[in-house]
Amino acid sequence: GEDVEQSLFLSVREGDSSVINCTYTDSSSTYLYWYKQEPGAGLQLLTYIFSNMDMKQDQRLTVLLNKKDKHLSLRIADTQTGDSAIYFCAETAGRRALTFGSGTRLQVQP
Amino acid sequence: KAGVTQTPRYLIKTRGQQVTLSCSPISGHRSVSWYQQTPGQGLQFLFEYFSETQRNKGNFPGRFSGRQFSNSRSEMNVSTLELGDSALYLCASSPRLAGGPLGDTQYFGPGTRLTVL
Numbered sequence: 635g636e637d638v639e640q641s642l643f644l645s646v647r648e649g650d651s652s653v654i655n656c657t658y659t660d661s662s663s664t665y666l667y668w669y670k671q672e673p674g675a676g677l678q679l680l681t682y683i684f685s686n687m688d689m690k691q692d693q694r695l696t697v698l699l700n701k702k703d704k705h706l707s708l709r710i711a712d713t714q715t716g717d718s719a720i721y722f723c724a725e726t727a728g729r730r731a732l733t734f735g736s737g738t739r740l741q742v743q744p
Numbered sequence: 745k746a747g748v749t750q751t752p753r754y755l756i757k758t759r760g761q762q763v764t765l766s767c768s769p770i771s772g773h774r775s776v777s778w779y780q781q782t783p784g785q786g787l788q789f790l791f792e793y794f795s796e797t798q799r800n801k802g803n804f805p806g807r808f809s810g811r812q813f814s815n816s817r818s819e820m821n822v823s824t825l826e827l828g829d830s831a832l833y834l835c836a837s838s839p840r841l842a843g844g845p846l847g848d849t850q851y852f853g854p855g856t857r858l859t860v861l
Contacts, residue, residue, distance in 0.1 A: 669852070676748075676834055677852040722787065731777065731789035731800055732850065 636660040640723055640735035647743050652710040654738045656723030659704065663725040666699060668708045671720045671737070680708070680721075710740075718742045746771065748837050748853035756859045762823040765856045769816050769837030775799075776818040777850060778810060781832040790833075793818050822858075830860045 637659045646652045658666070664685045669677040683690045683697045683706070690697045696709040706725075710717055720737040749768045757763050769776050777800075778790040789802035793812035810820040816837075822829055836850035 667849075676750075676854040677836075679849060679851060682849060724787075729800065731792060731802060732779075732787075733789075734787040736786045 636663075636725070636730070636733040638723055638725055638733050638735040640721075640738045642736065643739050643741070645741045645743060646713050648713060648715055650713055652708075652713045652717070652740055652742075654708045654710075654721050654723075654740065656706040656708075656735055657704055658706065658723075658725045658733075660725065660727060660733075661701075661704065662727045663704075664727045665725065666697075666706050667724040667732070668695075668697065669722040669724060669734075671722065673719075677722065713740075713742050715742045715744055748835055748851055750833075750835050750853040750856050752856060753854065754857050754859075756861060757825050758861050759825055759827060761825050762821060763825060763858060764819050764821045765833055765835075765858075767818045767820075767835030767837075767853060769818070769835075770839075770851055773837035773839050773851075774816055775838040775850075776812055776816065777836045777838070778818070778820050779834045779836065780804075781834055781855070782830075787834070790820065825860045827860050830858060832857050 640656050667682040668680040670680050671677050681692050694711045698707045720739050722737045723735040724732045726732045751766045775794045777792040781787045792800040796812045807823045812818045832855045834855045836852045838850045
């Protein structure tokens with residue numbers, strides 16, 4: 635079945651760039667998403683990319699997709715303490731429901 | 745536009761009871777999906793409703809059920825609660841047009857935290 639994997643934890647200093655990585659197994663994935671979850675809250679959609687794209691930039695966020703290696707990354711430029719949260723990668727294709735990774739906890743140190 | 749709203753935000757129940765959770769999607773969104781989030785299993789898909797019909801179902805027992813009303817609001821019900829049902833239940837809405845991909849962007853509510861004692 636479909637599987638999405640992420641590293642569990644990332645720690646960066648305020649002002650640095652953060653790069654959160656994700657790998658997926660389904661080569662037919664057509665939509666890939668990044669969601670952010672703060673403590674006690676639901677999921678906030680950050681950005682998404684279609685499989686026919688290599689890169690998408692949205693203000694401080696840059697998404698890179700390597701379809702050959704089934705690798706997705708989220709780069710956050712000038713990381714702030716308010717970026718501390720859990721980041722989920724998710725993918726889907728066709729009529730299939732979203733498959734989520736286990737989430738990467740980003741800790742931003744002042 | 746108002747976001748996805750879920751009620752109640754917190755619930756405490758005991759084993760064997762049943763519970764009903766409610767979700768109001770973003771205005772104009774016709775698709776509502778439900779997810780269960782636990783520390784052990786992560787985020788797992790429960791089911792999706794579109795125009796009052798269940799379009800997709802995850803791998804959960806029949807104790808978990810749902811429905812959608814004509815105004816797109818959705819409810820999910822869990823009967824005969826077990827300790828393992830303690831979780832954050834998230835609802836997501838999407839503008840997905842009929843026949844479109846489920847991956848059409850989903851917007852999540854704040855969740856209902858269910859604790860089963």
